[in-house]
Amino acid sequence: MHSLPPGMWRTSRWLRLYDWDWKQHPFPGLTQAAIDYRATTYPRRFFYHVLRVCSTGDDRADGVEYSAGVHDLLAACFEPTSFDDLVAGEVGRRHGADAVSGAVADLIERGFVVPVDADEPVDTAAVAAASELYAAIQVRQEFAAALDVVKEVEPRTVLEVGTAFGGTLFGWAQVAHPDARLVSVDLPGGIGGGGYMPEHESHFRNFCGAGQQLSCVLGASQLPDTIERVRAALDGAAVDMMLIDGDHSYEGVSRDFANYRSLAREGGLILFHDIQPPPPKTEQPMGVWRFWREIREDYRHLEIVHDPTQFSAGIGVLYV
Ligand SMILES: C[S@@+](CC[C@H](N)C(=O)[O-])C[C@H]1O[C@@H](n2cnc3c(N)ncnc32)[C@H](O)[C@@H]1O
Structure with a gap:
């Protein structure tokens, strides 16, 4: 014995x-x-x-x-x-x-x-590495740096517009508060990733700690019904950290910002992915970089770009 x-x-x-x-x-x-x-x-x-x-x-x-x-x-x-x-x-x-x-x-x-009271610090480099196993559409170094920024805030409320296979959602869950509420919005079959199906919600739940809650809102982010469902999922809580990584057209990202900006708390973070210009002759409309250049000067902001000569990727952080 x-x-x-x-x-x-x-x-x-x-x-x-x-x-x-x-x-x-x-x-x-x-x-x-x-x-x-x-x-x-x-x-x-x-x-x-x-x-x-x-x-x-x-x-x-x-x-x-x-x-x-x-x-x-x-x-x-x-x-x-x-x-x-x-x-x-x-x-x-x-x-x-x-x-x-x-x-x-x-x-x-x-x-x-x-x-039970063990200190287990979050290793953001490890989280970024692991997020690739969940097919994160990110540059690993950029994502690790963004996780460091978000970790400082330890958000209690997270909103992600554009989740795809869950790589970034996985990361946010690791650095968010143990009792955080996470809301993911995605369009099944949407361009730029393909979205996920209702059944994937239980897979994403595996990412969360026991005290965290996840809501998945499937639909086009710009539709009033989707926005209403996001509001209901937030249940009155202001968003501490938001990622806008859904419809990458100039019109799409502008509308997401206009629609969801008011849900962020004062002093909260709004992150954008793909603030770098796309390669020439990209077929999909990629307008985040143009929108980012218009909006960034209105706020305290940070740019996380691994290689300044790279096409696409790059994470912009607005302190709203
Ligand atoms: C680039 S992926 C997101 C990647 C994810 N954040 C990551 O880094 O791993 C973009 C996602 O946005 C979704 N999407 C495209 N247009 C959308 C829209 N109008 N509303 C909601 N989601 C949309 C796509 O289905 C796709 O899954």
Whole structure:
């Protein structure tokens, strides 16, 4: 019989319950190769540890085989708990006290469960790296720098217009307040990513911590009905941080700014993606860069551009 450490413990913030079948529920805009890669990288019904691997570089975490007992133990630790209570309760009854006790030391050693008040600082470089596994349409260095800016604010309310496969939404969830409310707006089949389907909401929920709430509003961002649904999802809360990354035409981005600007709190952040001019002969209308140049001087602002000669990408931050 192993001795169980005293005190209250919880699952590390770098582990989340992962339960998603990429092949059953493909994203409209993701290639088959991209879907296959993700389907084989992330087994269903196990804890995913992408962030743990990215933040510690500990690829032992990558090869962990989770037995049913370990899975139940980690799930139970999403609520702060003592190991004694776990052994005495449902988990202990199901798997036996010895099995649970044996798993505990390993989980602690790996940092998968931590003391309840453990300081686990957010590693934005790791978050940006992990966001690529969720197919973020970003320059990694720019996204890491934007995450640093957003982390400072630790937003309680986040609005994202243009989510696509969820890469940026994943990032915001990691740096937002543990009790944050996140709202995503996207148009299924929309240009510039292809959007997502209603069933993807449960996949995105895997990104969020236990205290965070996610609402997905599907529809064209400019429509009054969509704006009304966003308002309802916010339930009166002012937005601390907003990303506008949906319709990239000049008219589209102008209207999104006009429609959603008033939802931001005073002193809040509004981020734009693609503030750099597009390459010549781009087929899709790309007018964010033009809109950004008009609007930026009216506000305190910041430009995050990895390479000033690059076409497209670049993140603009307005302090509104
Ligand atoms: C460039 S992607 C977003 C990328 C995501 N933020 C990221 O960095 O990973 C743009 C998304 O905006 C959506 N979109 C395009 N037009 C839209 C509209 N009028 N309303 C809402 N979403 C729109 C597209 O469906 C697409 O998923």
